[in-house]
Amino acid sequence: MALNDPPVPVIPAPIWRNFKELQEWEALHKTRPEGDKHSALFESVTEGIHNFPGGFVVTTAADAFLNWARKSSVWPVTFGLACCAIEMMATFCSRFDVERLGMVPWASPRHSDLMIVSGTVTIKMAPMLLRIYDQMPDPKWAVSMGSCANSGGPFRHGYHVVKGVDRVIPVDVYVPGCPPPPESLLNGLLLLQEQISHFKKTGRRAPPNVKVD
């Protein structure tokens, strides 16, 4: 053993995907099982109605109704990362009161539709953020709040900062500001509702942006 190179014990980082049950659980929830007759029947019926002459009126009306329901009950998961979370909490509270828009801050990703990424995403936090995003049921949306989540912000040249949360999860609305005041976030949430009203019936999302510096 060289004197100037003592052994540094390396403990493997716990990766949650290594757990066999969780892995199987994820696979179960990411793919549609073969024998899922109800979804297949629903899709074939929808396609049949859509292809029937004049049937698009029914399907687009159904889409509009479903999107109205979706945008009227967007529940954001409480995911505060940094100082932007203070402004997010102010937005949730009585003065700005997003509950009149149907948004209830919810403490479980299983019941939530929206993730407001409020704050700096570090490289160490990114896998946990992705995990919480994966736990949310489709259809789901993400709002990137503040300069840090948009692009890394003032910490962009730090050694530990993800340069924009859109490298981890797909983002629908970017709210600028450092931090954005509650009015800005409220405007962003209204833009998100506008976007949801044009949402198509598939819940599929684009992959995260691949950026090269």
Place this chain on the structure above:
Amino acid sequence: MNAEQARASLASTFGVEVAAGVPMVVTVAPDRWEELARYAKETVGCRFFNFLTAVDWKEQGLEVVARVDNLDDNVGLMLKTRLAPGVTNCASLTPVYRGADWMERECFDMFGIRFDNHPDLRRILLEDTWEGHPLLKSYAVDTPHPPYR
């Protein structure tokens, strides 16, 4: 031991100039580092280990800095040692101060200083798979870190 006595005894024991002030700055060679800490704790009475960090002076080498305090007599000591250029080994203060454990782990994490006789020298803030030591001046901050950067 009050501040003036501490200044005189440190200057005579270690043969260095100790400037008066709060804190008093004591700079010794790296081979007397642990001895200095033990003297500060047991003779001067600095039982409070405040912090330990390092400074990267580029081609002049690294400097390890520790602050210890005697809260009873209001004596503050800033202990410094300058490592030779290219040297990343330093004596550990954990045999003297148990509080130095995590500070030295952080110092190893950020500056890559290997503390001899440290009981558990591994990274504390960054992942174990991290490459490099980010607070060194030679670290490129835009180092690619797949898949997030």
